[in-house]
Amino acid sequence: MKPSSLILLFSIVLASIFAVLHYSSANLLYALFLLIMLIAFTSVKGQENLKQITIWIFLVTAIEYAGFGLLTSLYETGTPSYITNACIMTLHLAIDISTLLFIKYRVRVSLKFINFFGVKDWRSIYPTFADYIIYGICLAFIAVDLAALAEHVIVYMDKFFGVAPEVAQQFKNWDLVYNSYPIIKSLLYSSMIATIVATAIAEYSKRMPEVDDEQVAE
Structure with missing residues (x-):
């Protein structure tokens, strides 16, 4: 099997694991995986x-979970559920937009940061495959956030805008994306993490010294 096929297979398996952890709200394990990745990338050059x-x-994951906890506590103190859910989805949307902007301008900001501090190793900063793929994933995140938020507002238009309940009742079934929201977000999030790991393997493989056939024969 080719190395590229192995990386693809590994990414699919890893994405499945992350999706299950994220969907089952195994937050501690999920954060632990992210921390291990961070330590690994910090210790490896390049x-x-x-x-x-x-x-x-x-x-942003830490901010997301902290914000979710805060908004959940507001619900427990009496804030209506439709307002709490709208705030939670708005939080997700804001984080996804900020991640999109970060990925878009990461290389440019990093190079300016390096130049400001006089670091000479500017060649180590460049757009990777992960940047392009995660940018697309972020666009999918934002589309899902907007669709779910729009559905939620439409379903509860009588509470948000004071529309007659008889009119709002006709849109009560507009909840396809909203009901699938946790599953879709888990799949997208796990795809993002798997993309980073797969890119790390590919980047490391490119830096490994090649061995000639003559050297192997010797």
């Missing part, structure tokens, strides 16, 4: 790009 991406995802 992984500056993936280190930056992993640090960002680790930070």
Whole structure:
């Protein structure tokens, strides 16, 4: 089997594991995986790009869970559920947009940062395959966030906008994306993490010294 096929297979398996952990709300294990990735990229030379991406995802994941906990506590104190859910989806949307912007401008900002501190190793900063794939995943994240939020607002239009309940009742079944939201988000999130790991393997393989056939024969 070709190395590229092995990397693809490994990515699929890893994405499945992450999806199960994320969907089952195994937050501690999920954070542990991210922390292990961060430590691994920090200890290995030549992984500056993936280190930056992993640090960002680790930070926004922590912010996301902290914000979710805060909004859940507001619900427990009496905030209506439809408002709480709208706030949670808005939080997800804001984080996904910020991640999209981070990926889009990561290389440019990093090079300016390096130039400011006079670091000469500017060649270590460049867009990887992970940047392009994660950018596309972020667009999918944002589309799902907007669709779910729009469905939620439409379903509860009588509470948000004071529309007559008889009119709002006609849209109560507009919840396809909203009901699938946890599953879709888990799949996208796990795909993002698997992409980073697969890119790390590919980047490491490119840096490994090649062995000639004559050397093997000797």
